[in-house]
Amino acid sequence: MPGKHNADRSRPGQSRTAAWHAALLALLVLACLPLYAANAIKPSSPLTFGILPIGGPSESLDAWRPMLDDMGKALQRPIHSISVSTYEGLAQAMSEDRVDVAFVSGVIALDAVTRDRMQVIAQLTRGDGSHGYYSVLLVLKDSPIHTLGDLYRQPGHWRFARGESLSTSGYLVPETQLFASHKLDSDTFFASVQVNNHQNNALSVANGEVDVATNNTADLERFAEHFPEQYARLRILWKSTLIPHAVIIVRSDLPPRLRASIADFITHYAKTGPDVSVERAKLRLIHDISGFAPANDAALIPFADISYSLERRRALSAQWVNDAAMQARLQKIEGDHQHLIRLLKANEPMDLPHRGDEP
Known part of the structure; x- marks a missing residue:
């Protein structure tokens, strides 16, 4: 039959076209997978x-x-x-x-x-x-250091504990307001200098291992909660201006x-x-x-x-x-x-x- 013969002749071309479309679609899907995956993971x-x-x-x-x-x-x-x-x-x-x-x-x-x-x-x-907190200097309650004058009068005598050089309250503020303002460097002024975190520096003062240490009012509140006995031995010698x-x-x-x-x-x-x-x-x-x-x-x-x-x-x-x-x-x-x-x-x-x- 002519109609049947014509229909049979069209199938190979249609098959090739369908296969080409399917291959193209597969390539497009594969090409989009990395972008899709990146967006899905992100x-x-x-x-x-x-x-x-x-x-x-x-x-x-x-x-x-x-x-x-x-x-x-x-x-x-x-x-x-x-x-x-x-x-x-x-x-x-x-x-x-x-x-x-x-x-x-x-x-x-x-x-x-x-x-x-x-x-x-x-x-x-x-x-x-x-709106902020304060840097402080800590000493023992019965320390002979009663004023900053007592501290300054004896260079090379006291043992000091401070924070790291990037610590605002543990180093930069006291160094600026207490020592540099008097043309002093805390690293050479004291008999010895230890560098530690606020908690350990406060413990060092309370236990008599150093004579004076930097700290701040916010960390001292936390210290008082965790170490009430040691906190009771401390006295604030100096307090800075407000630190944000x-x-x-x-x-x-x-x-x-x-x-x-x-x-x-x-x-x-x-x-x-x-x-x-x-x-x-x-x-x-x-x-x-x-x-x-x-x-x-x-x-x-x-x-x-x-x-x-x-x-x-x-x-x-x-x-x-x-x-x-x-x-x-x-x-x-x-x-x-x-x-x-x-x-x-x-x-x-x-x-x-x-x-x-x-x-």
Whole structure:
């Protein structure tokens, strides 16, 4: 039959066309697989949260874990945490891009913002409504050091314990306000110097292992809870001017929507929703924290001023071949500081998405 013959003749061509279409479709699917896979994995890829060491690293990790678990649920991705024993260790982890979000002091944040592509998104707020904390010098209650004059009058006599060089209250503020202002260097003024965290330095004073140590009012509250007997032996010899609270920073090369969602979660945590009381209890595990206020890089200006003051006072007390060399150094310090302030002020607050939006 003619009709049947024509139909039979068309089948090979149709088969070849169908096979070609199927092959093309398969190639397109295979080509799209890497892109699809990347997009499928990205929303659930983990974030690493770096934690400023308070006491020991293990203690810090345990205190933060409940809040970080909530953060992981909100962002729909695992939140890994890292807490090292030293400030320098945390700074190094950020410089190596091993940290995506971090809770750090202003001085560490300043370095991370200027060198490691990080930006400030929030600043700690405390339950007592304070805007900051104070650096202190600790001595024993029955110490012969009753005034700063007693301390200064005997160079090379006292044993000293301080924080790391990146510690705002443990080193930079007392070094600026107490020693550099008197043309002294704490590392050469004392008979001996030990460098440790705030908890261990307070214990060293209480146990008579050193004569004087730096600390801060916030960590002292925690110390009083954990070591009431040792705390009772201490006396505050000196208290600094107000130091702004620590901040939370995030990598600026994360996707903008993810950064905004992280900021949204952190700044709303323990403030809204049906679980406010539970979330507040989780924050109290960290310390007397009421939450985190929205912030940007301009929050670091006070810490830039601290570093500037220390550098300037050191330059003024140094030995120079002539006055012109000293003035050149002072001008460089001033110029660098003004440039940094302009950069910090240029940062703009984020536009946050509505709560619950996907990253």
